[in-house]
Every structure is written in C-alpha cells, then in structure tokens.
Amino acid sequence: xxxxxxxxxxxxxxxxxxxxxxxxxxxxxKSQSKPGDLLAQLPAQAPQKGEAxxxxxxxxxxxxxxxxxxxxxxxxxxxxxANSSPASVLAEMLMATLGVQGMVWETSPAATELEERMMxxxxxxCGLPAHWHxxxxxxxxxxxxxxxxxxxxxxxxxxxxxxxxxxxxxLRIYASEQTHSSIEKDVKIAGLGKENLVxxxxxxxxxxxPEALRQAIEEDLRRGYHPMMVVANIGTTGSxxxxxxxxxxxxxKEYGLWLHVDAAYAxxxxxxxxxxxxxxxxxxxxxxxFNPHKWMLTNFDCSAYYVSDKETLLRTFSILPEYLKTGLExxxxxxxxxxxxxxxxxxxxxxxxxxxxxxxxxxxxxxxxHLALAQWFKQQVESHPDFELxxxxxxxxxxxxYHPQNIDDPNRLNELNEALLRRLNASxxxxxxxxxxxxxxxxxxxxxxxxxxxxHVQQAWxxxxxxxxxxxxxxxxx
Amino acid sequence: xxxxxxxxxxxxxxxxxxxxxxxxxxxxxKSQSKPGDLLAQLPAQAPQKGEAxxxxxxxxxxxxxxxxxxxxxxxxxxxxxANSSPASVLAEMLMATLGVQGMVWETSPAATELEERMMxxxxxxCGLPAHWHxxxxxxxxxxxxxxxxxxxxxxxxxxxxxxxxxxxxxLRIYASEQTHSSIEKDVKIAGLGKENLVxxxxxxxxxxxPEALRQAIEEDLRRGYHPMMVVANIGTTGSxxxxxxxxxxxxxKEYGLWLHVDAAYAxxxxxxxxxxxxxxxxxxxxxxxFNPHKWMLTNFDCSAYYVSDKETLLRTFSILPEYLKTGLExxxxxxxxxxxxxxxxxxxxxxxxxxxxxxxxxxxxxxxxHLALAQWFKQQVESHPDFELxxxxxxxxxxxxYHPQNIDDPNRLNELNEALLRRLNASxxxxxxxxxxxxxxxxxxxxxxxxxxxxHVQQAWxxxxxxxxxxxxxxxxx
Numbered sequence: 002x003x004x005x006x007x008x009x010x011x012x013x014x015x016x017x018x019x020x021x022x023x024x025x026x027x028x029x030x031k032s033q034s035k036p037g038d039l040l041a042q043l044p045a046q047a048p049q050k051g052e053a054x055x056x057x058x059x060x061x062x063x064x065x066x067x068x069x070x071x072x073x074x075x076x077x078x079x080x081x082x083a084n085s086s087p088a089s090v091l092a093e094m095l096m097a098t099l100g101v102q103g104m105v106w107e108t109s110p111a112a113t114e115l116e117e118r119m120m121x122x123x124x125x126x127c128g129l130p131a132h133w134h135x136x137x138x139x140x141x142x143x144x145x146x147x148x149x150x151x152x153x154x155x156x157x158x159x160x161x162x163x164x165x166x167x168x169x170x171x172l173r174i175y176a177s178e179q180t181h182s183s184i185e186k187d188v189k190i191a192g193l194g195k196e197n198l199v200x201x202x203x204x205x206x207x208x209x210x211p212e213a214l215r216q217a218i219e220e221d222l223r224r225g226y227h228p229m230m231v232v233a234n235i236g237t238t239g240s241x242x243x244x245x246x247x248x249x250x251x252x253x254k255e256y257g258l259w260l261h262v263d264a265a266y267a268x269x270x271x272x273x274x275x276x277x278x279x280x281x282x283x284x285x286x287x288x289x290x291f292n293p294h295k296w297m298l299t300n301f302d303c304s305a306y307y308v309s310d311k312e313t314l315l316r317t318f319s320i321l322p323e324y325l326k327t328g329l330e331x332x333x334x335x336x337x338x339x340x341x342x343x344x345x346x347x348x349x350x351x352x353x354x355x356x357x358x359x360x361x362x363x364x365x366x367x368x369x370x371h372l373a374l375a376q377w378f379k380q381q382v383e384s385h386p387d388f389e390l391x392x393x394x395x396x397x398x399x400x401x402x403y404h405p406q407n408i409d410d411p412n413r414l415n416e417l418n419e420a421l422l423r424r425l426n427a428s429x430x431x432x433x434x435x436x437x438x439x440x441x442x443x444x445x446x447x448x449x450x451x452x453x454x455x456x457h458v459q460q461a462w463x464x465x466x467x468x469x470x471x472x473x474x475x476x477x478x479x
Numbered sequence: 480x481x482x483x484x485x486x487x488x489x490x491x492x493x494x495x496x497x498x499x500x501x502x503x504x505x506x507x508x509k510s511q512s513k514p515g516d517l518l519a520q521l522p523a524q525a526p527q528k529g530e531a532x533x534x535x536x537x538x539x540x541x542x543x544x545x546x547x548x549x550x551x552x553x554x555x556x557x558x559x560x561a562n563s564s565p566a567s568v569l570a571e572m573l574m575a576t577l578g579v580q581g582m583v584w585e586t587s588p589a590a591t592e593l594e595e596r597m598m599x600x601x602x603x604x605c606g607l608p609a610h611w612h613x614x615x616x617x618x619x620x621x622x623x624x625x626x627x628x629x630x631x632x633x634x635x636x637x638x639x640x641x642x643x644x645x646x647x648x649x650l651r652i653y654a655s656e657q658t659h660s661s662i663e664k665d666v667k668i669a670g671l672g673k674e675n676l677v678x679x680x681x682x683x684x685x686x687x688x689p690e691a692l693r694q695a696i697e698e699d700l701r702r703g704y705h706p707m708m709v710v711a712n713i714g715t716t717g718s719x720x721x722x723x724x725x726x727x728x729x730x731x732k733e734y735g736l737w738l739h740v741d742a743a744y745a746x747x748x749x750x751x752x753x754x755x756x757x758x759x760x761x762x763x764x765x766x767x768x769f770n771p772h773k774w775m776l777t778n779f780d781c782s783a784y785y786v787s788d789k790e791t792l793l794r795t796f797s798i799l800p801e802y803l804k805t806g807l808e809x810x811x812x813x814x815x816x817x818x819x820x821x822x823x824x825x826x827x828x829x830x831x832x833x834x835x836x837x838x839x840x841x842x843x844x845x846x847x848x849h850l851a852l853a854q855w856f857k858q859q860v861e862s863h864p865d866f867e868l869x870x871x872x873x874x875x876x877x878x879x880x881y882h883p884q885n886i887d888d889p890n891r892l893n894e895l896n897e898a899l900l901r902r903l904n905a906s907x908x909x910x911x912x913x914x915x916x917x918x919x920x921x922x923x924x925x926x927x928x929x930x931x932x933x934x935h936v937q938q939a940w941x942x943x944x945x946x947x948x949x950x951x952x953x954x955x956x957x
Contacts, residue, residue: 007565008497019486051838068589085578087485097571100563111546122525165672192670194643360529
C-alpha cells in the first residue's frame with residue numbers, strides 16, 4: 002500500500018471511528034456470537050495475493066464486528082472497564098505511525114523522558130510519595146510479578162537470581178483471600194510455589210484482617226519459614242474492598258516484609274483528594290501498581306508501577322549485553338531494566354495526551370460522576386425489597402443480588418442470579434459480570450465507563466428489575 | 480473532547496501521519512537529543528485545566544519529535560527493525576478505537592477466534608508443524624519465559640508451581656554463548672538461578688557446537704544436576720547465526736530436554752521456501768518463537784509463540800477465579816491461560832490486515848529485496864581492502880568492521896570502529912548498532928526496514944566509506 006492509498010483509507014477509517022463512537026449504543030454490548038462463528042467464516046490459509054483494502058475492511062465490518070464485545074459502550078458494566086478516550090486514541094494513532102522502540106534511552110530519548118515525567122505527574126496528582134520512581138508496565142499482573150521478584154531478591158540478598166531458590170529458606174507471601182488471581186500466578190512464575198502464598202481471612206467488608214496476618218506470620222516463623230512479602234489490596238476485584246493499609250504496614254515493618262500495594266483499579270480514585278484516604282499509609286509501601294488503562298481513560302496497555310527503592314528493581318532486572326550498550330548507562334533511564342520485556346511501545350504519549358487534554362480537573366469531574374452513579378444504583382438496590390446489597394460500595398462497583406423474599410435456599414439464590422445474569426447479558430442492552438463472595442453468587446455492576454451517563458445506569462436498573470420479575474414468573478416463583 | 484472534535488483532529492493527524500511517512504527521510508534517523516533535553520521542556524506537574532488539542536499537538540511536533548529515533552526511516556539499519564506498515568497502522572487505529580480486552584473468549588469472541596486463525600495462517604505459511612498451537616505474546620522475552628516455565632513444570636512434574644523449587648534437583652538450561660540476554664533474564668525470573676544457565680561454545684560461524692552441548696550435559700549428570708532445557712537460536716542477535724537444529728534436537732531427545740527455538744528475528748524468513756532450511760528439524764521442538772513485529776511489517780507488539788503440547792502450557796498458566804468463569808471453559812480458547820498477562824490487546828487484527836493486504840507473495844517480495852540488499856552490501860565490504868566481514872551473512876544482517884591495512888592492534892581496531900559508529904550515527908543519515916564477536920567490536924547493518932530500497936543501502940555504504948577515510952585522516956592513520 003502506497004502512502005497516498007494509506008492517506009485515503011486512514012481518512013475513511015477516521016470517519017468510521019468517529020461514527021462508531023457516536024453510534025456505539027446501537028451495538029449489543031456483549032457480543033452475541035457463538036463459539037466458532039468467526040472461525041467458520043475465515044479461510045484456512047493466508048491469501049497468496051494481496052487483497053484490496055476495501056475487501057478487508059468490509060470483512061472487518063461484517064465478520065469481526067459481530068464478534069466484538071463493546072468495551073467502550075456506556076452500558077458496559079462488567080469486570081472493570083478498560084477505558085479509552087478520544088485523546089488516547091489520537092495518541093495511539095501517532096504511536097503506531099512512529100513505531101518507536103523505547104527499550105533504551107537512545108532508541109528514542111523522548112519516549113524515555115516523557116515516561117519519566119508522566120510517572121512523576123501521575124505520582125504527584127495521586128498524592129503518592131514524592132521520592133518514588135515509576136515505570137509503565139503492560140498489566141498489573143506483570144507489575145506485581147516485578148514486585149514479587151524484587152521482594153524475592155531483597156529477601157535472599159540477590160542470591161536467588163544468582164543460584165536459584167534451591168538452597169533458600171521457604172519464602173512466604175501473604176495476601177487476603179480476595180486478592181486477585183494474578184498474585185497466585187506470579188508466585189508460581191517466580192518459582193516460589195503456590196503453597197507458599199498464604200491467604201489471610203477477611204472481615205465482613207472483605208478486607209484483610211490484620212490480626213489474622215500477624216498470626217499467620219508468627220505461625221510461619223515457628224515453622225522455620227521466611228516471611229517475605231505482604232500484598233495489600235486497595236480495591237479488590239470482587240468488591241473493591243480496601244485493606245487496612247496502616248495496620249498492614251505496621252506489621253510489614255515489624256517483620257521486615259516487602260509491602261506491595263495492588264490498587265490496579267481503584268488507584269485512579271486518588272486523583273480525588275476526598276478519596277485519598279484509601280491509600281493512607283502508602284508511604285510505607287515498597288511497591289505500588291495502578292492501571293490508568295482501567296478507569297483513567299487511557300487505552301490498554303498502560304499500567305503504572307511505582308517503587309520506593311529504584312536500585313532494588315534495577316538490580317533485579319538489569320542485564321547489559323554488548324549489543325545493548327550505548328555509553329549512556331547511569332546517566333539516563335533505560336526502561337528495559339525496569340521490567341521483563343525488552344521491547345517497549347511509546348505508551349507515555351497516551352498519558353500525556355489524556356492528562357493534558359482533560360486536565361486533572363476534567364478527570365476529577367468524570368470520576369465524581371461515576372462515583373455518584375454508583376451511589377444512585379446502590380440506593381435503588383437498598384430500597385427494593387427483592388434486591389440485596391452484598392458488599393459495601395467504597396467506590397463505583399455495586400455488588401448485589403436478586404433475592405425474592407420467598408426464597409432462602411442459598412443454592413437456589415445462586416442459580417437464580419446466574420440465570421438472571423445470563424438473560425441480562427443476552428439482551429445485548431448491558432453487560433455485567435459476577436463473582437462469589439463468601440460462597441454467594443453476586444452480580445457486579447461497575448459505573449466507570451468513559452461515556453456512561455445517568456440514563457445508562459437508570460436503564461440498567463429498569464432492565465434488571467424487569468428481567469428479574471420475568472424470570473420469577475417463568476420459574477413460577479411468584 | 481466531543482466526537483466531532485475527535486473526528487476533526489483525527490483527520491488532521493491522518494494527514495500528518497501520511498506526510499510523515501512520505502517525508503520521513505528529512506528527519507535524522509537517530510535522535511540528536513542530549514540527555515535531559517525533553518525533560519527540561521516539560522512542566523513538573525500535570526495541568527489542572529484541560530488544554531486545546533492544537534497546543535498538545537504543537538508540543539508533540541516541537542518537543543517530542545526531536546527526541547524520536549525514527550525506526551520507520553529506510554536508513555534505520557540498527558538492532559533489528561521494528562517494522563510497521565500502512566496496513567498495520569490502519570489496524571492499530573481500529574484496535575485503539577474498539578479498545579477491547581481479549582482476556583477470555585467471551586470478552587470479545589472475534590479477538591480470540593481471529594488470533595487462533597492467524598496463528599494457524601502464520602504456522603502454515605512458515606512451514607511449521609501442523610499440529611502446533613500458537614498464541615500472540617508481547618515480546619520474545621516473554622515468550623521464552625513461557626517456554627522456560629513450561630519446561631520447569633514438565634521437568635518437576637508440575638511440582639514447582641505447587642511447592643516451589645526448594646526441594647528440586649538443580650535444573651540446568653543450555654544455550655549458546657551467543658544467546659539473547661533475555662534468556663538469562665528469564666532464567667532468573669523463573670527462580671532457576673543464572674548459574675544454572677550453561678553457555679555452550681560456538682564454532683567459527685557463531686553457531687552452537689553440538690559436541691560441546693553433549694559434554695556439558697554429561698558433566699552435569701555426573702554432578703547430579705537435572706538437565707532440563709536447551710535453547711537453539713535460529714538467527715542470533717549478534718550475527719544471525721543459525722544453530723544446527725537437527726543435531727541439537729537429537730541430543731535434546733536423547734536426554735529428555737525441552738527444546739525451545741528462538742527465531743525472534745529470523746523466523747520471518749521461513750515465509751520463503753528457499754530459506755526454510757534454517758528450521759530443518761523444527762518438528763522436534765517443544766516451543767518456538769518468532770516476532771512478526773520485527774521483520775514482518777506488523778507493528779510492535781506481536782510475538783508469535785508456538786508450542787507442540789498445548790496442555791503443558793495451559794497447565795503451567797491456568798488459573799480460574801470465580802470472577803473470570805464464563806461457563807465456556809474447555810469449549811473455546813481463553814488466551815489469558817496461555818501466558819503471563821491477563822489483559823490482552825486485539826493484536827490479531829494487525830496480522831490479519833498485514834497478511835491480507837500484502838498476501839504471502841507480497842511479503843515474500845519484500846523479504847527477497849531485503850536479502851538481496853544485504854548480499855550487495857556484503858560484497859562491497861568483501862571487495863574493499865580496508866573493510867572486513869566479521870561473520871557469515873545467512874540472512875540480511877551484515878557484521879563487518881573498518882580495518883585499515885596498517886592497523887593490527889585489536890584494541891586499536893575496537894576503538895576505531897567505536898569512533899566510526901559514533902560519527903556515523905551522529906550524522907543523522909543512518910543508524911547502525913554494534914556488538915562484540917569473540918572480543919572484536921563489530922558494526923551491524925540490517926537491511927530489513929519496511930521501506931528500505933537499494934539507494935538507501937548504497938548511500939549507507941558511501942557514507943561509511945567516506946567517514947572511515949575522514950576518521951583515518953583525523954587520527955593521522957593515513
């Protein structure tokens with residue numbers, strides 16, 4: 002494709018992109034595809050001859066789009082959002098065109114220096130400690146893996162990097178039973194063994210119980226184990242529970258544990274001074290992750306990872322083969338030494354476009370709207386005799402379930418809510434997901450999509466109410 | 480930013496993007512920035528109020544661009560290319576707009592099914608074994624980490640995931656001393672210890688010596704170690720050396736080692752039947768990685784990772800918390816279980832656009848042009864009395880150095896070539912990188928950039944020749 006053809010097709014795409022964002026509500030939120038629908042439409046082999054862009058794009062519209070779940074739809078209430086925004090998409094267009102590699106400073110100085118400054122902007126805008134250093138990772142899974150590896154190296158005097166874990170004492174990691182599954186995955190990757198990830202009980206709000214943490218550490222010390230790390234959750238995936246950071250930090254300090262704070266979703270709320278209490282005690286953390294690619298209007302991938310001690314991170318990951326030497330080592334940041342991957346996209350550009358385009362006040366306004374919408378929805382749940390709030394709502398995730406007054410059997414309630422969710426998502430009018438809290442099947446509704454407005458949450462509530470009644474009639478519950 | 484403003488600005492960007500690609504040769508290939516140049520121009524804090532897009536974009540042009548090293552410049556001969564193409568940029572535009580997460584099938588069925596089919600297309604187009612399964616990873620570093628972890632789990636009966644490496648026999652990994660640094664990094668991440676990565680000698684062509692591999696394994700067995708894995712390089716980073724796969728595969732089979740094949744750069748050459756001999760014996764491999772984001776005109780990130788046994792990969796990485804259950808487990812691929820990160824971009828779309836837009840024949844034509852350009856350059860080096868070829872040229876990387884006939888001191892030659900490279904890169908007219916081969920400082924010139932034509936390689940050679948003479952006069956060597 003020549004440049005003039007690129008220009009023409011790119012203009013066509015821009016109009017499609019703008020139309021898509023304008024008319025996104027005409028699509029079913031959750032794809033109604035069945036397994037194999039797309040596979041059946043795709044040839045088994047790549048074409049030998051090049052094809053016209055018009056043909057490729059027609060297939061995109063007719064074959065791909067029906068298999069898309071529309072994460073940017075304002076009625077996307079599932080999981081946590083993976084928000085985009087116009088400013089972020091514009092940045093992605095430039096990133097793709099430049100196609101630079103930011104593996105070392107020299108391979109694009111601006112990519113490295115903009116990342117350094119953006120991490121400072123975010124740090125200060127969120128009230129994080131001023132001496133922290135940040136780096137963009139792809140996901141919180143990877144960032145938490147970096148934390149676990151740094152903790153492992155600090156605990157073993159950097160000996161596990163050298164000779165492996167074979168002769169080390171058993172390193173123990175503590176986290177609440179509500180901790181994200183990525184921590185278990187990361188513990189396994191690091192060679193530490195999932196048996197050594199100790200899940201700590203939570204309280205009625207699904208937050209870690211500090212006294213249970215202390216008991217687990219004491220028990221491990223008696224058994225000759227080496228307590229290494231505690232993961233505190235600021236906003237669990239299940240219910241955005243907030244672990245008590247000051248109490249956990251005190252225990253971490255007492256026993257010399259690495260304190261990693263996972264605020265992957267909720268961290269964005271710290272842009273609001275009135276929500277900054279959720280990270281009270283953060284100055285005691287060794288590492289911290291939050292994802293601007295979730296709630297901060299910045300396209301995936303963009304996970305912000307912060308450490309209080311840069312040297313430990315670098316000592317964990319630095320490798321300097323001849324072909325990567327540039328003569329500037331020590332003078333500049335070479336972000337390949339700050340994580341796993343060597344190649345790196347120019348992700349800082351998205352943050353720069355988003356932060357400047359909205360300004361901190363613009364982002365705050367959107368976050369406050371989301372938080373208010375969740376409170377409104379929570380009130381509907383609480384004031385309805387057949388619905389039940391299942392967890393506190395510290396942020397903008399509402400955990401609830403349908404609970405008709407004449408049903409008490411826990412299994413029956415679980416099945417009923419599972420059926421309700423299936424019907425709601427099949428409608429295409431909204432998309433929610435679920436979790437289990439203390440064995441109970443719970444519907445999760447997150448008011449955090451970039452474009453969500455009052456009417457979308459109101460429609461969601463009306464639909465949930467109507468569908469629950471329809472289901473009850475169908476099952477002869479009423 | 481409202482949608483109409485987005486439409487307007489996106490159209491402006493498209494014209495800038497097309498102009499950039501048309502006029503890219505007016506930029507210095509390697510950024511001429513000094514450390515701190517951009518940082519000094521960026522405010523210390525994020526703005527409180529939103530700013531006009533015009534202001535942001537003006538800063539992009541005036542502050543960011545001078546700090547960009549232009550990886551898409553046809554005179555980019557450094558490292559390995561990270562190629563883009565018009566088709567790939569168009570796909571990235573759509574990917575950014577949709578902003579979908581492909582973590583599980585349900586969160587965008589088309590993202591999952593297109594990835595499955597694209598991995599099949601690539602597999603078949605490259606002559607890889609028909610029973611292999613593929614998945615897109617971000618980088619070869621991550622893909623090789625997946626291979627090492629799978630090998631670790633197979634070798635320990637999946638016990639290191641469970642209880643850690645503490646009670647395991649010492650697992651040993653073998654790779655040539657030319658192996659990419661990511662293998663050492665990955666071995667450390669996996670808790671195996673870099674002492675247990677055994678570097679094997681190479682021959683005069685920088686390819687692994689199978690008899691040295693066998694000796695190392697035998698020695699380890701005598702010491703009670705557990706030989707676990709061998710990494711074979713098809714195209715090393717230093718000089719694109721090709722390890723002898725059939726001989727290595729036979730040894731791997733004899734000793735029960737996991738055979739991982741790293742063809743991160745060179746794998747794209749297998750689109751050409753006449754180059755497929757470089758992976759002869761590939762049917763014996765357990766895992767294989769190559770990066771369409773290097774030489775296959777597909778924007779970073781897009782690393783293709785293949786395994787012969789899908790179940791081992793899934794058993795290494797699967798985790799299924801309640802909030803990720805969709806009821807379709809087992810019926811569809813959930814790619815979060817095929818690697819480290821949970822969140823995933825819709826990267827298959829780029830491959831689809833590139834493979835269809837160029838067709839296999841279109842890609843072959845470009846690859847053959849690159850390979851021929853490298854041969855031309857090689858001939859210039861060989862026929863010049865003051866230049867020296869430093870390694871075979873099996874593909875499109877030429878390793879050479881300036882070697883005036885009156886200089887023989889090895890250190891002097893190293894310094895001279897280092898100075899030559901610095902001067903060449905400072906000219907802005909081309910960008911090359913270096914490595915060391917058997918202690919000798921070597922210039923690396925890769926003819927693999929999407930847009931590189933004969934004239935760019937000719938200009939590079941003229942510049943190198945002229946600059947070497949200038950340098951010699953300056954140093955009074957002539």
